[in-house]
Amino acid sequence: MIDRAAKLDAEDPLAERRDLFAIADDVAYLDGNSLGPLPKATRARLGEVVDKEWGEDLIASWNTADWIHLPQRIGAKIAPLIGARPYEVIAADSVSVNIFKLVSAALAMRPGRKVVLSEPGNFPTDLYMIQGLESQDLAEQRLAERGEIEAALDEDVAVLLLTHVHYKTGEMFDMAALTKAAHDAGALVLWDLSHSTGAVPVDLNGAGADFAVGCGYKYLNGGPGAPAFAYVAERHHEALRQPLSGWMGHAQPFAFTDDYAPAPGVDRLLCGTAPILSMSAMEEGVDLMAAIGIAPLVEKSRSLSEFTRAAMERHVPELECVSPENPARRGSQLSWRHEHAYELCQALIARKITGDFRAPDVLRVGFAPAYVRYADCARLVSELRDILDTGEWQKPEYAERGAVT
Numbered sequence: 001m002i003d004r005a006a007k008l009d010a011e012d013p014l015a016e017r018r019d020l021f022a023i024a025d026d027v028a029y030l031d032g033n034s035l036g037p038l039p040k041a042t043r044a045r046l047g048e049v050v051d052k053e054w055g056e057d058l059i060a061s062w063n064t065a066d067w068i069h070l071p072q073r074i075g076a077k078i079a080p081l082i083g084a085r086p087y088e089v090i091a092a093d094s095v096s097v098n099i100f101k102l103v104s105a106a107l108a109m110r111p112g113r114k115v116v117l118s119e120p121g122n123f124p125t126d127l128y129m130i131q132g133l134e135s136q137d138l139a140e141q142r143l144a145e146r147g148e149i150e151a152a153l154d155e156d157v158a159v160l161l162l163t164h165v166h167y168k169t170g171e172m173f174d175m176a177a178l179t180k181a182a183h184d185a186g187a188l189v190l191w192d193l194s195h196s197t198g199a200v201p202v203d204l205n206g207a208g209a210d211f212a213v214g215c216g217y218k219y220l221n222g223g224p225g226a227p228a229f230a231y232v233a234e235r236h237h238e239a240l241r242q243p244l245s246g247w248m249g250h251a252q253p254f255a256f257t258d259d260y261a262p263a264p265g266v267d268r269l270l271c272g273t274a275p276i277l278s279m280s281a282m283e284e285g286v287d288l289m290a291a292i293g294i295a296p297l298v299e300k301s302r303s304l305s306e307f308t309r310a311a312m313e314r315h316v317p318e319l320e321c322v323s324p325e326n327p328a329r330r331g332s333q334l335s336w337r338h339e340h341a342y343e344l345c346q347a348l349i350a351r352k353i354t355g356d357f358r359a360p361d362v363l364r365v366g367f368a369p370a371y372v373r374y375a376d377c378a379r380l381v382s383e384l385r386d387i388l389d390t391g392e393w394q395k396p397e398y399a400e401r402g403a404v405t
């Protein structure tokens with residue numbers, strides 16, 4: 001396994017990209033699906049934005065550094081990674097807030113229908129945002145298990161809200177098929193691409209998707225709490241009305257008029273002033289990924305996860321894999337169930353192998369193809385074997401839980 005990993009690393013066309021990140025050589029970072037690492041270019045960029053653009057040029061930077069168009073510029077760079085046109089994507093707010101805006105907009109486009117359909121076990125914020133709208137009597141949540149979603153699409157459903165790659169299991173929905181099923185039932189579809197963008201093939205235009213949102217701080221390496229992005233298919237641009245009608249989404253923000261008029265296209269999704277420091281950091285992360293392009297990222301992601309799945313099956317068979325076996329049906333991650341998954345995860349972290357734990361009993365690792373090495377994956381498997389064989393996971397400190405797990 002170790003020799004094979006070394007051979008695959010030697011042949012890896014993306015191998016030298018790891019050097020673009022500030023990750024120590026002895027760290028196997030398998031948690032980029034939760035927080036991407038720091039691109040070295042981000043340090044220099046933030047230095048420039050703080051010292052020159054903000055520190056020296058002050059308010060002029062809205063024009064001279066084009067701060068004002070950062071949300072559109074970043075959106076346009078994300079677009080090719082998700083099969084969208086550049087003017088259909090914008091960076092703004094958080095995934096949660098963008099879900100609120102787009103579910104509200106979609107409900108308004110389907111008068112007489114109130115149901116927002118999703119699945120139980122979806123990422124919590126997606127469901128919580130529906131429940132927030134429900135508490136204002138604006139929506140009605142309906143949950144259907146996978147396999148029963150199509151049957152639950154009736155004439156009351158306004159919006160289908162699904163996460164393309166499941167955060168815990170990595171299971172990936174067939175975007176084109178479910179989008180078609182929703183449209184056949186007269187509903188609109190909002191895809192949460194938080195665990196997809198930059199790691200798996202996504203073709204929003206090809207699938208006929210209506211809306212999408214996604215995270216900036218995972219595979220896009222935008223930094224902790226980086227802005228999210230939102231996609232609106234061009235055919236909906238004219239009709240889209242979202243309730244967070246702040247001045248930055250106005251057609252003429254600097255006309256300072258009393259009445260709201262939405263900006264053209266996705267610009268109307270903006271609400272307040274963009275966080276320029278975070279946006280600047282995000283642009284570096286997105287640039288790095290856009291320079292590689294989605295095809296090599298997807299190819300390496302599948303290869304890394306297949307290498308790891310097979311090695312785990314062989315060397316650590318007592319961990320039950322809960323991710324789909326078919327790489328075309330899962331995201332860029334693998335998860336295993338084990339009674340002591342939390343302690344195993346802590347023991348791995350102590351050995352500088354960072355994955356994460358998802359309650360109640362899942363050990364999860366992500367394969368961010370821009371910097372993960374096959375050697376990191378081989379190390380995960382061999383160290384996990386050792387941690388189990390030696391019983392090291394039973395050390396009392398590995399059972400202690402922080403506020404964030």
Ligand SMILES: Cc1ncc(COP(=O)(O)O)c(C=O)c1O
Nearest residue numbers: 094095096123125163167194228
């Ligand atoms: C699928 C999914 N949706 C939404 C979020 C949350 O996004 P935000 O923190 O930007 O609201 C996450 C991760 O935090 C996620 O995994």
Ligand SMILES: Nc1c(O)cccc1C(=O)C[C@H](N)C(=O)O
Nearest residue numbers: 033034035167168194225358404
């Ligand atoms: N956004 C996070 C945070 O602020 C703290 C800890 C974790 C996160 C995450 O992103 C979790 C992640 N979405 C997940 O899939 O579990």
